Every structure is written in structure tokens, then in C-alpha cells.
Amino acid sequence: MSTEADNNRQEIDEKRNEMNERxxxxxxxxxxxxxxxxxxxxxxDKTLSAAAQEALETRLTFALGYxxxxxxxxxxxxxxxxxxxxxxxxxxxxxxxxxxxxxxTLLDIFINTTSRSQPLAQTLIEQHNFVxxxxxxxxxxxKEKVILLLSNLAGMSPELVHERLHNIDPNYMDTxxxxxxxxxxxDVGAHYGQVAVSLSVIETIxxxxxxxxxxxxxxxxxxxNPNRQSRATAISFLRNLAVDTRLHxxxxxxxxxxxxVLEPIMSKEYEFSDEEMDKLPQSLQYFNELPTVDDDTEQIxxxxxxxxxxxxxxxxxxxxNSVYPLLREFHKIQKRRxxxxxxxxxxxxLGIIGPGAAMMQxxxxxxxxxxxxxxxxxxxxxxxxxxxxxxxDIQMEE
Numbered sequence: 001m002s003t004e005a006d007n008n009r010q011e012i013d014e015k016r017n018e019m020n021e022r023x024x025x026x027x028x029x030x031x032x033x034x035x036x037x038x039x040x041x042x043x044x045d046k047t048l049s050a051a052a053q054e055a056l057e058t059r060l061t062f063a064l065g066y067x068x069x070x071x072x073x074x075x076x077x078x079x080x081x082x083x084x085x086x087x088x089x090x091x092x093x094x095x096x097x098x099x100x101x102x103x104x105t106l107l108d109i110f111i112n113t114t115s116r117s118q119p120l121a122q123t124l125i126e127q128h129n130f131v132x133x134x135x136x137x138x139x140x141x142x143k144e145k146v147i148l149l150l151s152n153l154a155g156m157s158p159e160l161v162h163e164r165l166h167n168i169d170p171n172y173m174d175t176x177x178x179x180x181x182x183x184x185x186x187d188v189g190a191h192y193g194q195v196a197v198s199l200s201v202i203e204t205i206x207x208x209x210x211x212x213x214x215x216x217x218x219x220x221x222x223x224x225n226p227n228r229q230s231r232a233t234a235i236s237f238l239r240n241l242a243v244d245t246r247l248h249x250x251x252x253x254x255x256x257x258x259x260x261v262l263e264p265i266m267s268k269e270y271e272f273s274d275e276e277m278d279k280l281p282q283s284l285q286y287f288n289e290l291p292t293v294d295d296d297t298e299q300i301x302x303x304x305x306x307x308x309x310x311x312x313x314x315x316x317x318x319x320x321n322s323v324y325p326l327l328r329e330f331h332k333i334q335k336r337r338x339x340x341x342x343x344x345x346x347x348x349x350l351g352i353i354g355p356g357a358a359m360m361q362x363x364x365x366x367x368x369x370x371x372x373x374x375x376x377x378x379x380x381x382x383x384x385x386x387x388x389x390x391x392x393d394i395q396m397e398e
Contacts, residue, residue: 031084037063038088060092064105071112080113081120090128100141107145114152121156131164147191154198162199173199173208180233181216193233200240210241210250218260223292232297235264239304245311252308252317259283261308262326264293265301270329272322279322302369309375316380324376331369 124130137146154161165172180193220234259281308314
């Protein structure tokens with residue numbers, strides 16, 4: 001009986017969802033109405049009166065506001081990508097002397113929709129030359145929104161954005177990094193940094209940064225940088241570099257890199273033995289501050305360390321620099337802060353992933369911090385993997 005009721009309930013839910021989808025989907029008639037409000041057909045044989053022109057402007061403002069308000073809905077991307085709506089929106093944003101208010105609303109529409117649609121981002125780049133448009137708009141008073149849109153496009157289609165920016169200026173990455181690392185642009189600078197983070201998935205970009213700009217990112221990760229968003233962006237860039245195991249030797253041969261990764265989660269509350277303290281990076285020994293990160297940034301730091309464990313050189317370097325004792329203390333603080341037992345389920349990291357534990361427990365996908373501790377507490381012989389095997393490549397069987 002219960003199974004039959006469940007099936008009926010599921011069928012009702014599916015029909016309701018289908019009806020909602022049908023009712024919210026944009027039709028050609030809907031698109032025609034909105035498009036005419038956005039770009040009305042003006043009579044060619046007479047000049048519009050001031051009152052008529054004002055009425056058209058009011059309709060345009062209403063239509064843009066309607067679309068912006070709708071961008072939170074599940075159908076928003078399809079709405080914006082409808083050929084008539086897309087044609088109207090792109091025609092407006094290309095207008096000369098467009099008011100800052102209308103430009104801001106249009107940017108909101110594209111920011112909100114490109115954040116969750118790669119096809120839309122690709123369409124704007126390839127068919128409407130939005131990277132080139134953004135380059136023209138980045139000096140306007142709406143430059144923060146302009147760079148936010150560029151960040152979305154870079155996140156969704158990094159190769160396309162790189163190609164377009166490189167065609168505009170072969171040295172564009174140097175400019176992006178300078179805008180971010182100079183600190184002169186405030187929060188807008190952090191958005192420039194996020195563009196660079198998104199583009200760092202490209203191998204040539206990573207190599208370029210390693211060769212020319214790495215030292216500029218490192219100081220931005222710690223407490224001397226008062227901008228929280230800027231710190232998170234800099235740490236994210238270091239994480240993306242760590243994804244490339246071919247760069248591990250270069251990165252970790254520079255002590256300042258590991259210090260920059262670790263400092264955000266370092267705390268004066270941690271307890272170390274004399275031997276553990278002596279092995280920490282020098283600037284973190286006898287540290288006298290509290291952590292400078294929020295939960296999201298803490299996770300970026302842990303992800304970075306986890307990726308550094310993909311190579312034997314990375315694992316050995318972390319062990320030699322007391323990263324395990326640091327994470328042990330960090331984990332203790334985390335456990336104290338937890339208000340429920342959903343994560344970690346009341347078990348000590350050392351208890352479930354200490355020496356002799358099964359490989360599946362070492363690579364604990366449900367708790368990356370405990371998995372990381374489990375890797376570092378073991379030596380290479382205990383792990384039992386060839387030195388050239390990346391942890392991320394291991395497929396565990398149930």
C-alpha cells in the first residue's frame with residue numbers, strides 16, 4: 001500500500017513539475033511582446049514627440065527590469081537565449097550613449113544568467129563579441145559589473161576568453177594580474193583576480209604566472225592583506241597551480257609558496273612539540289595570530305594541500321614541513337566548532353586513518369581533511385603506491 005501511495009505521489013509531483021515548466025516556458029508570442037518593448041518599431045515617416053519618446057523609455061526600463069527580476073527563475077537562461085530576446089538585449093547594450101542605469105541592468109541580466117550557463121557564455125563570446133565589448137566598457141562607472149561578467153565568461157569558457165583577450169592584447173594577463181595585485185582597485189581588483197583564476201586552468205597561463213608573477217600572489221594570502229575577497233582569490237590561484245603536478249617541484253622549492261598556503265589556517269592556539277615547531281616553515285614558527293579565513297577559504301587551503309599530495313615530492317615536502325601536526329591541530333579546532341555530528345561522525349581522524357588503515361579510508365572522499373591527514377601520517381612505503389601515481393586518479397571499488 002505504501003509503495004502504491006509513493007508511486008502516486010511521485011506521479012503527481014512529476015505532473016506538477018511538467019505543468020510548471022510548461023506555464024513558465026517562454027513562447028514566441030511572449031518573446032515578441034518583450035522584444036517589442038525592448039526595441040520598438042518606430043515609425044519612419046515622422047519624429048516622435050517628447051511624450052511618445054518618454055513612453056518608449058518607460059516601457060524599455062520596465063522590460064529590462066522584468067527580465068532582470070526573472071533571472072532568478074529556472075527558465076531564465078532559455079528566456080535570455082531566445083533569439084528575439086537575445087537580439088534585442090545585445091542591440092541595446094551596443095547603443096551609443098546608453099545610460100549607466102540601463103547598462104547596469106543589462107549587465108545584471110547577463111551576470112545572473114552566464115553564472116550558470118556555458119552555452120549562453122559561449123554564445124555571447126562567439127556570436128556577439130562580448131569579450132571585445134567588455135574591453136570597451138571596463139573604464140565606465142559600471143566597471144565592477146563589467147569585470148564580474150568577464151569573470152563569469154572566463155569561468156565558463158576559459159579557452160575562448162583567453163583567445164579573444166590575447167587577440168586584443170598579447171600581454172593581457174600581465175595587466176589582469178597588475179590590476180589584482182596592486183591593491184589600487186579595491187573589490188574590483190579582486191574581480192580581475194578571479195578572471196585570472198578562471199584562466200589559470202590553461203597550461204600556458206600557469207607557466208607564465210610561475211615564471212613572472214608568483215611572488216606577487218604570495219603576500220596576498222595572509223593577514224597583511226585586509227581584503228577578505230582578495231585573500232580568497234589569491235589562495236584560489238595557488239590551488240589551481242597545485243593541480244598541475246609538473247609544477248610541484250618548482251612551487252615547493254620556494255618556501256614562501258607553502259607558507260602562503262598554510263598561513264591562513266595557522267593559529268597561535270595550536271600546540272606543537274619542539275621538534276614539530278622546528279620543522280614548520282620559518283615564518284610560521286611561534287606564530288602569534290589567529291586564522292584569517294572563513295569556511296569556504298579554509299576548504300580552498302585544504303584542497304590545495306590535497307592536490308600537493310598528488311606527487312611524491314609534494315607529499316614528502318609537506319611531511320618535512322610539519323604539515324601533518326598543523327592539520328592535526330586545525331582538525332581539533334574544527335571539531336570544537338562543529339555543532340552537530342553529521343560530518344566526522346564523532347570519530348577521531350587518527351583513529352580511522354592511522355597507520356595500518358585500509359587505502360579506502362586513507363582516501364576518504366567524504367572528509368577531505370581526514371583523508372589528507374591520513375596521507376601525511378603515513379610514509380611512502382605504508383601507502384604502497386608507485387611514486388608516479390596521482391591520488392586523484394585512483395578509482396576505489398566498493
